Amino acid sequence: MKLKTAHIQNYRSVLDTGIFEVESAKTILVGPNEAGKTAVLQALQQINPPQGVKRLDTLRDYPRAKYNDITTGKVDPKKVPIATVVFTLDDEDVMALPVSMRGVEGYTFTRYMSNNASHNLIGAPALPTVGSIKRDMIRLAAHVDGRTPVADSVVASTAQTDKLNALLKDLSDEDSVSGELSDALKRWVNTLIAHADDSEDTRIDRLQAALSIGADRDLALNTLHDRIPVFVLFSNYFRVRPLIHLGHLADRLQSNTLDDEQYDYGNKCLLQLLGFTARDLSDLGKAPEPPANKPEALKTYRDQLDRRKYQLNSASVQLTNEIRSVWKPSSTRPEADRLRLDVDGQYLKVVVEDELGVEIELDQRSEGFQWLVSFFVVFFAEAADRHENAILLLDEPGMSLHALKQREFRETITKLAAKNQTIYTTHSPFLVGPNELDYVRVVELNDRNIGTKVHTTVTSSDPAALLPLQEALGYDLAQSLFAQRRNLVLEGLTDEWYLEGVAALFADGGGIKLNDKIALVTAGTAGKVVYFATILHAHNLKVAALLDSDSAGDAAAKQDTLIHKLGRKGILRTKDYAPAIAKAEIEDLLRDTLPIIARDQLGWDVVDQATQQASRPLVDIFSNVTGFSKYKLAKAFLRWTRDNHFEVLSELERTAWTKLITDINAALK
Structure with a gap:
């Protein structure tokens, strides 16, 4: 069972974080002091805390500004959600469920301020309603009573019909059939089996299957509740x-x-x-x-x-x-x-x-x-006990470590996350790797009336919230800018993600490999490519640049300085690898795959438009989608590459990327 999303509400400085995604291995909460990072972890731990951990206390944990609502009885603590999470299920979880529930897509759990909880199944068969099974029950009763089935509006007066009417008394057709009602109706059907002839077997099977859904749902819920991982919060104390x-x-x-x-x-x-x-x-x-x-x-x-x-x-x-x-x-x-x-x-x-x-x-x-x-003493002791395969919540780990030790400890967290899904908070740039930005969730608190917010995307209205990420990228750039003999300058971070993602797919699948001695340098914009290329070239390093074929990329490619430093061979253009699109960007090299990923992961369905408008840049097509961002699309692609093989790419895509990687290697050989 893996944590998929989390939603924290009504806890100390947190009024409503919004729903944020949790990565399958490690997730990094980044933000300034007093943003509410620790509060998010503390509330999350209450989903299933270890024994001995203090439980929620309305006096201490409910937002102070709203506490009067509790004392006046305006708000019932039993109905105040604190933490709501969604879990995905692994094969063992699914096989532990009743057969009828093995199509369940996930499990959601909510902890409330009074420490009570509720849970539900995602994608489970819907509970039957009285109306959906009423006709079959009436006809079965009439059959056993020795009558010809009658219209639904006619009430039979014999024994089984009377018993059925008593069971359904005061119920409407819209009422769900579950719990005690489901059990009672199932017992009633079972008593009639011996008195019905073979012609009723199909009806009886249909009723038994419908009446079993409630019991199977309850069993599935209880089973998954017992399998919820323990949330272990490690503190610097x-x-x-x-x-x-x-x-x-x-x-x-x-x-x-x-x-x-x-x-x-x-x-x-x-x-x-x-x-x-x-x-x-x-x-x-x-x-x-x-x-x-x-x-x-x-x-x-x-x-x-x-x-x-x-x-x-x-x-x-x-x-x-x-x-x-x-x-x-x-x-x-x-x-x-x-x-x-x-x-x-x-x-x-x-x-x-x-x-x-x-x-x-x-x-x-x-x-x-x-x-x-x-840290290691506590971790090894806990992991060896009841917290094995738990979800680890690390609050500002390694803050007393030297910067370089923090970078090394970051790899230790990665190893821990391979076995224990891990969420940790930090405002240190050295605990965020340059290739880990898709793991980052930005935490900010700009207005006490709004409370703490957690952003799944790397965005914030508070510059201080993004400072660790800027410092992490700046430090990595400073360290790597002149470290490699071969350097490929890219316009933006998403370009780097696409290139690294496809290169990893090819490397794992036996395709052409990107030279691992080539450093990928992100300039930020097309206009800055010339500056990075000039600086690198001045240090006698080999340099090439990959530019989109939009107006900004065209302007950069035509600069005399860039042409003089890199030569025509060193300036690679995306239109050369997607010739059917005049203003191609790097996304157009994945034109068949990205629309499917966007539809399945983000709900942005442009599959038909992309097919019908084959010469229009893909980003232009996506620009009409509400909430579209190149960052979200690239991040979804990175997630997709983790579970897919390079052969899933279309033949045109494999051909285009094979040519691009070949040309990159040749330009920087």
């Missing part, structure tokens, strides 16, 4: 102490008087990871060694000590390997070499051992390193 007094911690846990619940949570997870309770380790530290004349007791004692030693060592190795994957010590900048967990009497110690063998307590290391250790 979870920390592991470098020195834990086991006896004191065991007493606090036993009496439920923790000094600081969030701080001690990390310590509890550390013990969980080790497979011991605080009391077990404490008692083992107090136990005297048995006398030598009791070999069985001595063996048991030694086995306990060895098990403790081996589990501590195993956990130390696991944590060390994971931390090294991000921290990456080097010979020129020695960092933490090894993390070691050890027990000394009543104390559990977490120390860092460097390459010289010097041991340093964890709290003497940097904040970033402490956070990383704590």
Whole structure:
């Protein structure tokens, strides 16, 4: 089961985020401080929180400005939706459903302010109405009563007809048949089977199938409810102490008087990871060694000590390997070499051992390193327990890490997301990869009267909300601009997405491969292509440019500077690969596929227009669609490429892209 969309309402600063899409692996919530990113995660966790997480509290969680509606009784907390989500179903989910429900397309769940919930099936067979089965029931009753079936308006007075009339008393034809009514009618039909002849078999089968829909729906809902993933929210406040007094911690846990619940949570997870309770380790530290004349007791004692030693060592190795994957010590900048967990009497110690063998307590290391250790301890402990395959909600992960460590930790999140669908918040440009913009959801709070909004598209009226994305792109551009010998300058970001998406399809499917040594440089507009090309050419780098064949692309292609720097061979035009369209843009190289994707994913149906107006640019055709944007279309194409093969492209498209990629490779060979 995968989260598909989410909708947060009536929670703290959030009045209504709007419905936003969630990616199947990782989704990034980007926005400035106080935009409401944390509130979105906290509300989302209430869909199915782990045990021990505080539930919704009207006094604390309902928007303060509207709280008077609660106290005056104007608003019923049981009817106030907080989080509504839609799940897609995997094969295991579908096979767990009754056969009649296996065409279900999804499952939706809503949590309300009073912690009650509702759920529903998407695409399930509709419940029958009284009117839709009434005729069959009347005729079956008449048949069993020994009568010839009569008109619906005639009321039979014999036993089965009377029973049926009693069951349907006070019901209209529009009323749905479900629950107790469905069960009662089904029992009534079953009692008549033995008294009906073979001519009624088809009618009885039809009635039984209709009356089973309600029970099957209920069973499907209960089944999917039990399969909802746990939503685990990781906070920066979870920390592991470098020195834990086991006896004191065991007493606090036993009496439920923790000094600081969030701080001690990390310590509890550390013990969980080790497979011991605080009391077990404490008692083992107090136990005297048995006398030598009791070999069985001595063996048991030694086995306990060895098990403790081996589990501590195993956990130390696991944590060390994971931390090294991000921290990456080097010979020129020695960092933490090894993390070691050890027990000394009543104390559990977490120390860092460097390459010289010097041991340093964890709290003497940097904040970033402490956070990383704590994160992996909590994650491994939780993932190994009830939260395996859960949905991870990470609130500002790695903020105390150095910028370059954040970039490395970004890859760690990607690995986590391969097994656990992950949503994380950030305002750091280093936790957003340049190829991850389609994973980004922009969170903004421009007006308290409107509340927090979440945009599926990379758009915002607040420049601060987009700043991390601008910084991420700027940093990546600065790092890569002069790093590659071969550079292809593109007009816009969507051009890069189309080229990368098709290149990936070809590479996976055995088609021509785009030279992986070619850097794709996005200029932003056709007019800026000449500036990027000039700068790159000045550094003695190989440069080519791909320009659309619209008016802006024509103007750029005719600039003397660009022609002089790149030569005719280095200026590639989309019209050369879609010759039937005079002002072709890169979208026209996918003219057969994009209309289908737009129709199926976005509800923009221009399939017929694209066929009938074969010489008109595809973007012009789409421009008449309400809400059209090139960004949305390109993003939908990227999603499509993840689940499709290059042979799904039409023959004309494969031919055009094969020629384009061949020419790009030749221009930058």
